[in-house]
Amino acid sequence: MTTARPSTKASNTAPTADTRIAMYRLLVELRYFEKRAYDLFLQNLVKGTSHLSLGQEAIAAAFGVAMRPGDHTFATYRGHAHTLARGVPMGPVLAELLGRENGLMAGKGGSMHLTSVEHGMMGSYAIIGAHLPIACGSAWSAQYRGTDEVSVAFFGDGTTNIGAFHEALNFAKIWDLPVVFVCENNLYMEYTAIKDVTAVEHPAADRAAAYGLEKIIVDGNDPDAMHEVATAALDRARAGGGPSLIEATTYRHGGHSRADPAKYRPEAEVQEWLARDPLPMYRARLIADGVAEKELVAIEEATAKAVDEATEFAKAGAAPGEDLLLKDVWSDGGWTWRN
Amino acid sequence: MTTARPSTKASNTAPTADTRIAMYRLLVELRYFEKRAYDLFLQNLVKGTSHLSLGQEAIAAAFGVAMRPGDHTFATYRGHAHTLARGVPMGPVLAELLGRENGLMAGKGGSMHLTSVEHGMMGSYAIIGAHLPIACGSAWSAQYRGTDEVSVAFFGDGTTNIGAFHEALNFAKIWDLPVVFVCENNLYMEYTAIKDVTAVEHPAADRAAAYGLEKIIVDGNDPDAMHEVATAALDRARAGGGPSLIEATTYRHGGHSRADPAKYRPEAEVQEWLARDPLPMYRARLIADGVAEKELVAIEEATAKAVDEATEFAKAGAAPGEDLLLKDVWSDGGWTWRN
Amino acid sequence: MAELTYREAIARGIAQEMRRDENVVFLGEDVAAAGGVFKGTVGLLEEFGPKRVRDTPISEQAILGAAMGAAMTGLRPVAEIMFSDFFAVCWDIVVNEIAKSRYMTNGQVSFPLVIRSGNGGGLRFGAQHSQSVESWAMAVPGLKVVVPSSPVDVVGLLAASIRDPDPVIFLEAKALYSTKGEVPEGDIHDELGKAKVLRRGDDATLVALGSMVPRAMKAAEQLATTGIDCTVVDVRSLVPLDTQTLLEEIGRTGRLFTVEENPRLCGWGGELVSIVGEEIFYDLDGAPVRITTPHIPLPAADALEDMAIPSVERIAERVQKAMQE
Amino acid sequence: MAELTYREAIARGIAQEMRRDENVVFLGEDVAAAGGVFKGTVGLLEEFGPKRVRDTPISEQAILGAAMGAAMTGLRPVAEIMFSDFFAVCWDIVVNEIAKSRYMTNGQVSFPLVIRSGNGGGLRFGAQHSQSVESWAMAVPGLKVVVPSSPVDVVGLLAASIRDPDPVIFLEAKALYSTKGEVPEGDIHDELGKAKVLRRGDDATLVALGSMVPRAMKAAEQLATTGIDCTVVDVRSLVPLDTQTLLEEIGRTGRLFTVEENPRLCGWGGELVSIVGEEIFYDLDGAPVRITTPHIPLPAADALEDMAIPSVERIAERVQKAMQE
């Protein structure tokens, strides 16, 4: 198991106390939210598929805290965590999973396509690799417009073997684009171990040199380490230093998607990683570092309540009507292809 | 300019005297053939586009000699040299360029798609990158069928930035396929310098490590060096050692295609490379190494005659008729999509 | 005679052909150890081993390139593209390479390969996992295109596709994976290019494909109770297209209704109407009508998806309305 | 009023829009320093500089991904895909991402971008550099599809496409690059979704697109000498489709002939016939006829390519034959 600390120099970028609390709050929110989403799935209320980040939350939480308003997030179908991490409220996200009219996209996108432009959440993409070049585009736009906005694309280990990954990384480097590529290496694609189908040990980091980039591997279950690496990459991009490629090692607690019991993983491996669950680990660390437990309990209780409220909000939503069906293919709000 | 010798260990693979003569014969054939093709283009007899390898012949010649019957060649639109190097006769190739019925594919493919399966020339592919995964397929087939056939894919520097390159290299490595990828780095894509659009200095070799492969750079204008590298890679593949990626540095004497006067290249660079023309260089080396000049002159004269004959053959060909138009979409020889 | 699901029929068909011909090999993402994300290929790895049944990386161009290169050098690969939407990431290998290379080389190479893929909507997967791409494939010269609508057709048409010397795009209707049907024991192989008349009526001809076939059948039953007696034809194979059967069955009733899951523009139904218009115009007794998904991306929510894809009710209503005009 | 070639009209159109709106940027392979492999973008780098006119690597997915990401964050990119055949290597970005994302996000994002590409045959480039892909694009909900047939339309439709808030696939007929036409001075912008009636006759309506427009016009002239007086309509925009003009002009003569460069199956002409069949069936006086390239990959040899693509003679003969039946 990789527990390497960031290879970028630890500068004065260690997270502050406030930042650490903010990260803990996010960790709790992402965890409670997805546990609820899973409950609702078991109650047959979640329509279609869904892909949980349970166990992988530290990556989204660290970036969520490290990114600024104006920065752009591009995520995959496994995008609940990244969406919430940008401040998108839980209610509409949950409602979207339930296919309701009050969903984030009125039910038209579903779990795999969560998007909230007002929060800088520029979309969740369900075709492997596609959003990496798209993130290059928003980074190009930021550069062209003379802003210091950064685009961040999150993706899995399996994504490193598709063509779009290669094109995007080279493109980002030659145009010095302010984009951060974050590979969440959870050791598996859907049901196949990444090591069985990849020519190198570290599917992202071992490719960095092919794009003139630094090799960065970080413990994706350690919020502090993640935050340090994230901040360094974001700062670099903001300062005109171009792209970074980060490989964050992590593990999903459950299956790939709702249909998957994840029997293909060795029990010992699962246990080893469950023991490294970012949530209790970070909780213990904060307490050890002097944070009052009751502060954490307050966060947990508030979040539990918020999740309940979000659930009520979502369940109360109506089924989307026919007006939505034919809405917004085009910018005029309509769908007609003829006069 | 890269003049590196092969980084693979020079074993007892230095070419024999016979091999060197065979390479010279091919060099002359490829050169004379393409000069004739260019003349015919100026006479407006070549239909459509064509892409010459003038200046780059040593790569095709070395592999042509090093490969065995049963091995499979996959080339690009710049494929005349690789086709002839596998022993395909000049007449039908020239006739194909002229769009004649006696062309290698009866005029249906044209210059960019030269194919002669009986010679192991498995096709010339005109969409950048596509033939790399296809070569993986023929290599997989060879492996599956328990033969020691090797597949070789030739492509340009510009091709290293497209997705298919990435997918093919990783795939070849994880399945240990008997395939050799040969990047002919002629410093330019169509009109754009490869260095302007690539994140690394050596577009192929600097990516080898990303696929767990050895970095191999060779002087593509030196037939002996090329032969050594080619033989090593072919042997390795034949012995079950898996794929290789070779970057052969070279230069095209003319433009990208018939329409291109190649004004975008600095004059000094052109001159430097013309001074390293593989044909006179190798001729001088052979003579210095004791080969009788008249042996070389005999080859040159015979080749000139053969090119003239091929020209007559091609010019004598009729325009393809309507029977060919609708032939061989399907294996039953026909084209019908309905009953 | 056993009852199989549509999904089980896939493994049955592939296994039958792998037993028959050792040159048949199978590759795709999560198809071997996991038996496929739709569980369509369970048991193949166990029976045929890792040399013939292979998991791949997420590299669709490599998957299809490998299939193509293997097909042109003696194997008969079956490749899986998990969802047909993903054809978009490897479309070049399909349309520019596999489809054209036989013709371009004047017949020097053959491509006896099958590309299977889960196609269409109904599972609330949203716009990137629900498309009907049959017309994409039909538009490309050099591809055969097959879409089975029942378990027995899955086995028979899969066998015919694997034995066919040309490239076949084999689209499985995702919405039908869990439907069941009788499948006889023993070797089953069907023929490409034959439509099936599932029901005969004199008033109108409904022509349907894939997931729309059971819906067209149900609509026909409903319509029968209102006095409209329909013929239902299952196209089964878009290329080659059984125009003989289709023109006969359409000409006989004089009324054509296509039932298409695809978004409207350039769907196979348009092609069919144009063939009918050109060849049996004077046999038509009324305007040919196309019933399709509206020309929109598919929405994810169950309520919306159900409105988008032609339902039994919509089919029946549209036919009834047209027949009354 | 200057005479411009079709290829020169491209740079004229892009330059006009780049002057008007600094958010218009342009990228593609060999488009800047070299001015494009078809010399369609000569002078743009010189006028607008390397920040706005950019050469890219051979990475079509990156090119279109960059265009998409830029469009959704405030720019109005024009991207070039050198030959439309290469859409196959980046089809995912076009059909799954650009086309669908506005709908999937319930309208949160817009994609004001144009993808230009050289389309079609006639230059003896062979099957991988000569395809007509207009029906590929037309089949995808969420894309507008424009095909100009003259220099003035290139400028006007390009301007309209760049100003349009939605993604436009702008297909330039390669066969027309060196043709000339008058183009007025000053700002020119046309409207998407308007067909143009180029000629009016009472006997039959020829509906053509792109490179087929001049051929249909010549065929109409020949037919006029044999007493068959044709209307010729240039479709110009497949999406949005000007069904109003088309139905009116087809209904008026009662006879429809589509002239399509694409291989037959699922071409735009099939769609048009199906619309006509459904909506003005009773106005038709005879079978609608499609004149297309046969359903084969395009051959390279000049003699073969000329046989494959509808020629003036073939169009005229086919119309004459049908009108005599």
Ligand SMILES: Cc1ncc(C[n+]2csc(CCOP(=O)(O)OP(=O)(O)O)c2C)c(N)n1
């Ligand atoms: C082009 C493409 N191929 C295949 C899939 C199906 N698919 C969805 S998720 C997935 C596994 C992705 O693995 P990874 O990148 O490691 O991400 P993770 O799910 O582990 O977060 C696959 C194969 C897809 N969505 N797109």
Ligand SMILES: Cc1ncc(C[n+]2csc(CCOP(=O)(O)OP(=O)(O)O)c2C)c(N)n1
């Ligand atoms: C996917 C794709 N994009 C673009 C092209 C157009 N094109 C043909 S050759 C070429 C340059 C290729 O450069 P390189 O790989 O270096 O090969 P070279 O021509 O130098 O041998 C380009 C861009 C193409 N054929 N296919």
Ligand SMILES: [Mg+2]
């Ligand atoms: Mg993973």
Ligand SMILES: [Mg+2]
């Ligand atoms: Mg080159």
